[in-house]
Amino acid sequence: MMTQAASNLAPYSSALNCVKDIIKTEGLTAFLAGLPPRAAYISPLWGAQFLLNEKFTRLMSEWNRKHERGGGGSSGITTIKGITRGPSPGPGRSSWVKHKGTVWTVGVPVGRESDANIKRQTALTLKTIDERLKQAGTDKSRIIEATVFLTNMKEFVGFNQVWKEWLPEGVGASRATVGVAKLANDDKVEIKVTVAA
Template sequence: MNKRIVLIKDAPTPVGPYSQGVIMDGWVWTSGQVGLNPATGELVGPDVATQANQALHNIEAILRAAGSSLNQVVRVTVFLTNMDDFSAVNAVYANYFATDFPARSCVEVARLPLDALVEIDAMARVNRLASR
């Protein structure tokens, strides 16, 4: 299978030289998503829960466009600027992944793009080929 790029209006436009997602060999990988509102290009709020919710919403839109879904996610990475926010992000995360949890890593980092508080990426199986 050839590599296909996911680029949609329902997720933030990349702020650098990367794709929102890449589909290859029946899998989709999303780039890290911060809590950007796709319509405004601005962070959605000053708190980690609001930003995590938007980041996961953006991931969900990218997966849908790729022919996948949150149910097909096998791996997630969460980057936090403050590990004290772990439980707040978990509470939001549980709204998106209620059962059959994907494997996950969570790491604290010194800084994220646009001074976001959280960044999340995912890897998922593609159910069907996305239409373009």
């Protein structure tokens, strides 16, 4: 039909008219005449496309995980939509969170002895905070705010002594101390801090 205009043949009235003429003059097999050579060169192209598509999709997925999530991997640190989260100490929690130049974390007396007093538990809690802040790329010298949870307010003096020794000279925090009935693992102290990154 496309080349008809350049010939002296009578034009087809429609595509159906063209099909009927081909069947009449050449038979049904005329429609399959180009199939073997076409399959010979298209099949490898389709195979290559499917193979490369799979590899390209996997490569892009790995690149996205690496760059969009800040590296991730065994460190457990992830970044999504500008929020970086430290390794998870448990379901639904992050050891620290960083966003727009601020880090939030909570310290607990990790590895404490069952009979550890308030001073020992406070020291371990502050050690946990130091470790988490270091991982987040900051430190206690940039502390902004702290909320302290104590199960016994009569132990405030012991806690406060360790706290003051922990902070560098000239560094202070906007701090609140709250008495609570109970903390996880029967800890005596838990401290939540906000720190500039």
